[in-house]
Amino acid sequence: MRPDSLGPEPPDILPRSPHKTYGLMALVRGTSPLVDATPEDAVSTWPHLLLRGLICALVCLSALLAAAMLFDAPLHDPASAAETPDPAKAPWYLLGLQELVHYSAFIGGVLAPGLSLAGLVMLPYLDRSHARRPRDRRTGICLFTLFLLANLVLILIGAWFRGPGWSWTTPWSANTPGGRP
Amino acid sequence: MPSAEPGWIQRLARGRVWRSIFRGEPPGTARGNAQAVFQNLWLHFLPVKVRPHTLRFTYTFYLGGIAFLLFLVLAATGVALMFYYVPSVERAYHSIKDLQFVVSFGPLLRNLHRWSAHAMVVVVVLHMARVYYTASYKAPREFNWVVGVMLLLLTLGFSFTGMLLPWDQAGFWAATVGTGIVGCLPVVGKEVRLLLLGGDSVGQNALLRFYVLHCMALPLAMASLTATHFWRIRKDGGLSLPPSQESMASEERVP
Numbered sequence: 001m002r003p004d005s006l007g008p009e010p011p012d013i014l015p016r017s018p019h020k021t022y023g024l025m026a027l028v029r030g031t032s033p034l035v036d037a038t039p040e041d042a043v044s045t046w047p048h049l050l051l052r053g054l055i056c057a058l059v060c061l062s063a064l065l066a067a068a069m070l071f072d073a074p075l076h077d078p079a080s081a082a083e084t085p086d087p088a089k090a091p092w093y094l095l096g097l098q099e100l101v102h103y104s105a106f107i108g109g110v111l112a113p114g115l116s117l118a119g120l121v122m123l124p125y126l127d128r129s130h131a132r133r134p135r136d137r138r139t140g141i142c143l144f145t146l147f148l149l150a151n152l153v154l155i156l157i158g159a160w161f162r163g164p165g166w167s168w169t170t171p172w173s174a175n176t177p178g179g180r181p
Numbered sequence: 182m183p184s185a186e187p188g189w190i191q192r193l194a195r196g197r198v199w200r201s202i203f204r205g206e207p208p209g210t211a212r213g214n215a216q217a218v219f220q221n222l223w224l225h226f227l228p229v230k231v232r233p234h235t236l237r238f239t240y241t242f243y244l245g246g247i248a249f250l251l252f253l254v255l256a257a258t259g260v261a262l263m264f265y266y267v268p269s270v271e272r273a274y275h276s277i278k279d280l281q282f283v284v285s286f287g288p289l290l291r292n293l294h295r296w297s298a299h300a301m302v303v304v305v306v307l308h309m310a311r312v313y314y315t316a317s318y319k320a321p322r323e324f325n326w327v328v329g330v331m332l333l334l335l336t337l338g339f340s341f342t343g344m345l346l347p348w349d350q351a352g353f354w355a356a357t358v359g360t361g362i363v364g365c366l367p368v369v370g371k372e373v374r375l376l377l378l379g380g381d382s383v384g385q386n387a388l389l390r391f392y393v394l395h396c397m398a399l400p401l402a403m404a405s406l407t408a409t410h411f412w413r414i415r416k417d418g419g420l421s422l423p424p425s426q427e428s429m430a431s432e433e434r435v436p
Contacts, residue, residue: 042230044214049231050224056243057250064254064297072288073295075281078274079353081382088354091344093302093337094362101362109365120330123313124323132316132424144313148306 086164095158096151102166116147226412228419235420240315244308248336249407251301255339256400258294266346268392270385273348298340305336317421325413328406335403342395345388356383356391 043049077083090098100108119126131137163169193199194207205216215229234240265284266276280287309329312318318326345356360383364374379386414420 042232043236044211044218045224045227045229045231046208046214046217048233049227049236050218052236053243053246056246060247060250061254064293064300067296068289068292071292071296073292074351075277075347076349076351079270079348079350079383081353083350085350085354088358090358090362091341091355092299093340094355094359097362098358101365105365109362109370110367117330117334120309120333121327124318124320124326127319130319132319132421134314137316141314144310148310 087162087166089158089162092155092159096154099154099158099162226415228415231419232422232426234422234426240423241420242307242311244304244311248301248304248308251297251304252403252407254297255294255301258290258297259396259400261290262294263396268346268389270348270388273346273388277347277349298343301336302340305333309333315421316424322413322417322421325410325417328410328413332403332406332410335399335406339395339399339403342391342399345383345391346395348388353383356387360387 089095097108097113100112102108127140129137134141160171161168163173191207191209194203194209194213199207203217203220205220206213208214208217218224218227218229262280265280265287267273277291280291284290312326312329341356341359345352360374360377363377364370366373375381377387377390378384379390
């Protein structure tokens, strides 16, 4: 039975044919081809996504401008191969590797970066499970968090706790060089 | 459909000038909003509609978008810096001093470039962490994760090559230590180091090579891979959804 909500019988545009498995059921007014469905679970990209992006960009640009006006980028003495600063530090994101190189050039220079890179590239192909809820991925989340934390700790050690001769120091001790951001 | 735009946008959008630039119906109606996206060269890779969940700040923290914004800021300030910077051992340091003390807005330009660069490394790593924690690297998005890892490497490459350019002690010794680590690589280490430095130590050849990598090779690679990264988001079915919605969405994936 046709429900009453569909209105009067459709005009005879497509007469029912015994050879067809489809036919015109009804003509209804609406904005979406979905019948009896709530409005699609989607919003238009303009303005919903793009305005949010614009606001986010303005906030970030303001923060950057503020930082650029408040803090000057460091410029050290002119480069000189004759004067080796002690310690000579790599840029901050490589300090973790430099810390490992201090223990073993092979571990810090080859093994750790090689395994990290290979692991990151192959991650989606190694982790074949379809589990997406955090409670089903405890091991993975723990391992990845450990990976991030290990990097962070090594970088912080290299940045703040290594002084002349790569010896232990503290950020507040007198022999710690100015360091770099 | 009720319009979401304030009145002044609509008045502007009905004007002759606006309509000579933007074809199609002005935004405000469903069709106008759709045309605003798919008739725009720079936006046409975006879907016309997105799921509300993907707009939630606490799901993505907009980190990918912020990384892209930082790349644009770096490109713009970088081009401006190139007008003043000379990649020669004799003049590099002095061109930075000029930027600091002679060039109008020079310090602002250099500071913006430097802080955006540091921020980009941090934001790209955070973006990677977000993608991991939301399990967004899983099928069908495996390859886009790989593209993302390459973009992370490029970001580090930018930062590393850029650090040498001021030709100060920090950059010089960072490059010396950094290429020293590269030299530790098995088999190819020494050759790659020679290729990067154009010699045994950090000198004029290295400065020029780092400059060309920083201002030409890496930007081209970055732009190509970023385009691939964005395009793949769409082709892989848009941003990932929470587990409860994802299975539904996978059936409706846009080819």
